[in-house]
Amino acid sequence: MYTIVTLGPSGAGKTVYLAALWHMLKLEHPRLKCYLKPESRQQEYKLGQIYNDVAGPGEWPLPTDGNVFPEWTFSCKVKSQHGTYTALKVRYIDYAGDRLTDPQSGSSEQDRLEETLRNADALLGLLDGRKVLKLMRGNGEFLDRDMTQVFSLMQDCEGPIHFVITKWDLLAGHYSLRQIRERLMEHPDFATLARSRTDWHIRRMPIPPGRMRLIPVSSVGREFAFLGADGGMHKRDNARPRPLNVDVAFAAVLPDLVARAYDAAKADQERVRREARGQRRGWFSDFARVVASTVAAPVSTVLATRGIQVPVHLIAAFLSSGTGAVASAVNIPPSELRKARRLQRSFRKRSVNAVTDDAAAAQFVLHRLVEELQAFERSPENDGTVLS
Template sequence: MDSYSVTVVGPSGSGKTVYLASLFRRLAVNREEVGFFVQTDFSSAKLLNHTYGEITRPGAWPGGTILDRVQELAFTCSVRSPHGVFSPFAIKYVDYGGGLLTDVYEDGATAADEIEDRLHKANVLLVFLDGMKVVNYLEGDSRLVDELVPVFNQLQDSTAVIHFVITKWDLLHHTRTLKEVASSLLDHPEFSGFVDHHARMNERAGAIRLFPVSSVGLDFTDRGADGQMVKRPGARPHPLNVEIPFAAVLPDLFEQASQMLVDPAPDEGLEQRGRLVARLRGISGLLPTAKKVLLKRAAASPALAGLGEGIIDTVSDWADSRLNVYEGRLEADRARHRAEAEKIASNREAVKHLVEAFELLLADFERAYPGSQLSSRA
């Protein structure tokens, strides 16, 4: 069985432990809307399930990873068909205590050398950004990025696929868009310098993505008087986007590998289609409420001046028609994909099916969250 390793880093309290427990519960049982499920060893399954129980029950949040302790969790990805269950690969998460990134020790912690080696050799790096610190960053506190500078320093020559995960997105969901948060992060010179260097250094470098997740959902917590998150009495968790970073691992690794073999030709793949749908939705949703503003802008444009209200209606009709076309294609892709699951009879076919399932999830995510691809911004 193939195995793909993901190195997980993030300061203490950034939500790594909570995320991995929520990811397990989201994918432990086969769900039609996801299209696959994961399995791990029984001991890890019990530990993750126990941690998830601590998350969802009233009371304190579970503790973080013990300093010097390296946790390794292997999630075998599986798909079921009438011919059986096929498990062609595993995604292995290597999680480090957050103090290893931020704390200083006279003799160093026992895992420090290992995490440095992992950072240098990582094919996929999952970097956690504490949503509470993101809120503080947007209010002028730069410690969120300052804590990551040692990691950025170690990755100067890396061609790894890098995924940033903003945890506790429920703190930001109602007030900020992902695009706004991404833009603000890229205003920080160290953050933007790292992203720009990664993109310029090597045309074959892996993608840099930004994922907003909530391991408990948008309505499970409140912000207490002390600024900490407290659980709402009687609330039920509804995790948001926790499966998306998992789904991005193979498509991004495969895309990177394909670029090493041949320059990518322009096409209308799922990823591009997802972004186009998001743009068309934006146009369609904006026009009915902002016609006066758009007319004013049109009047100031030499190319559009004099066309009047008709051009706005025409653009709106165009956006609606194209939206129907592209959303129809995505739905057709999903229907075809579900039908093809019935034919899976080998691990090789299962891999192809799973990667397409991942790409469909990413297409839906990208149209809902424009600005998630940091390394491909204009």
């Protein structure tokens, strides 16, 4: 199981996003070929209730109570002709916005929050689309008022950080993701956080931090709600929600975790290479043996501890196909590497019925998530999504 903490000021749409994510993936996704199952019937009922409040004609759901700390645990399931298998488990922790923007109001829980953030596998920071719209029109005070504390808390997380711009329907067609990125980078705190992820080698960090992304999302889609003269979001009559990019924010986490594990392996490989440089001529056999442990261990351990059973040689072939360096580094026999690469190529045409156990389900879902993410990144309108 891996843990994602959602952060953002009150009203940014954290709980609505999670409800929309579950609604979109409660049935098998047509491209990902997997679905999400909440941990309990109670969680399933609660998420359904939240989404019905969003989709219905009544008021929007109330903000998260600052005295509770909702945790939503999902199993990602794959169903094939051989049975139903669990590819991975993911836990979302939803912190009330008031506890982030006004930490004094929850000082007794501040230590718990900071510890949770340090131990999180990834962070999901939500930027309220209404306030981003004001930012693009010249009023960026929300970054100082609402987000400075969030940026400060995020800097201790070494995993991926994904910023989700909610209510993207307000911005689409008026501003590009690239324009918004450039405007955000003008804020010193946001820029410092982003640059801390790109200059890790300058500071000689042993392991690169996780990737930082900017993802435009609308939990209800276009034409469902509009911004009223009072500054509030109002539902249109007889409109149906059509969530946009909600699945992309979910799809990006696992590939970025795998990529970081692989980056850690490569960093260890380089460290061993430097240490071995200048030693006796026959150092290569020792190098290969040492690197086999320092490279294979981070990838397999990091993923296995999170319930993600993906063979190291498959990850190596998947992330570095076409080179032999990885095979040498992790001491993979050439026959195994060729097998892994054939498996990698075959996944594009592979039917879900090839899944026969949980490990195969994890491999299958990993490849589907990467394809979904790559398709998103290739779209010209999403230029600027990767910040580091």
